Amino acid sequence: MDKITKVEIITRPNKFEELKDALNKIGVMGMTVTNVMGCGVQKGQTGNYRGVAYTPELLPKIKVETVICEVPVELVVETAKKVLYTGKIGDGKIFIYEIANVVRIRNGDEGKVALNNQP
Template sequence: MADKITKIEIITRPRKFEELKEALNNIGVMGMTVTHVLGCGIQKGMPQNYRGISYTTELLPKIKVETVICDVPVELVVDTAKRVLRTGEIGDGKIFIYDVSNVIRIRNGDEGKVALNNQE
């Protein structure tokens, strides 16, 4: 398998998802898995009030977008995500980049770059 395959995982605010999805589609990212997740980082949750009593939500709702790419440059995906998601405030999210050793399409056994291609 000669072509480098990379998985990019982006965790961010739910309200930014549609803008991110459109921007990624515009640069050629076609496949993605999206999961609603809960998490906290530096902010350790957000203070809330319920019937006059203050409490802290430990885990905040986030969206996790996972995509595996081969033809689209990793730097382009990362730069696009940063441009769309950056507000300069705590909670903008994180981007994780992983090397993928192989991809196998279960339906027909295709492997590597061919398995990522959505064409028949």
């Protein structure tokens, strides 16, 4: 079976439309979006505000998950990086997972073909 991969992108909510359009252009149509809250390493700031120590705040983020097979993982990652890069803290993170299988319920397709753009 061909390798099936999930690319999970966690980034600023206001970047979603641009990210979706860029992914659509490289042939990535299927995706799942979740509103999440997150904190990254924020350069390890534990913070100290007017003498009060604080731990990093949770910020609203979106998680965009896309499971792919034919489109190369590297192309998805490079596309996301191009759209999401500002060079500022909080640009986001990408996590990559292996997936064991995928099924399209409408027609019973499994594996690679379940990710295709088929009737």
